[in-house]
Amino acid sequence: MNTKFNYAAALIVVAVIAVSILAAPLRPAVAQSGAGTPEALGNKVLEAIKAQNKDELKSLIHPEVISYLKDKNPGELDKVIGNLLSLKIPPTSEFVVQPMEEVSEYDKATQTLTFRENTLYFPIPPTDLLVLVTEAEIPKKDEKGVETKVKAKVGVMVNTITQYNKGWYIVLPVKKAADKEEEKPE
Secondary structure: OHHHHHHHHHHHHHHHHHHHHHHOOHHHHHHOOOEOOHHHHHHHHHHHHHHOOHHHHHHOEOHHHHHHHHHHOOOHHHHHHHHHHOOOOOOOOEEEEEEHHHOOOEEOOOOEEEEOOEEEEOOOOOOEEEEEEEEEEEEEEOOOOOEEEEEEEEEEEEEEEEEEOOEEEEOOOEEOOOOOOOOOOO
């Protein structure tokens, strides 16, 4: 009888180990999404916007940024996702990747971007900008002050991005209050 008990216990242990080994590769895929390249990330964002899929958009945001926002700024993530879902996507557009080191308003040491009167703090440092550009006619005045329309490439959507666990993710900034500093995550 003792042998049957040991045999049954051994089978249960082997089954638990086998299930945990087989399930292990599935856990990260369920928890996070991202994309293989910045352009693929942009295309996934566009697909999620067209489908009005909040969960898919959320899966494209850096997991540590999501944790930071939930802890420090509840409700902000829903606002950002709502703003993304409201974007009108032009029929013809392309993605351009620009390194953050080329953005003079970004301070790598403090992980902040100063734009007009706003200072934005990035809980996770972004490495690049992913810009969706399209061709549009914009007004332009010549030297005599006569306004004409000229074709130019204009940015429709800009996301700060970085790579994490072999995938590309959006890195959302947090607006810094003028009278207090945001705490950096540890």
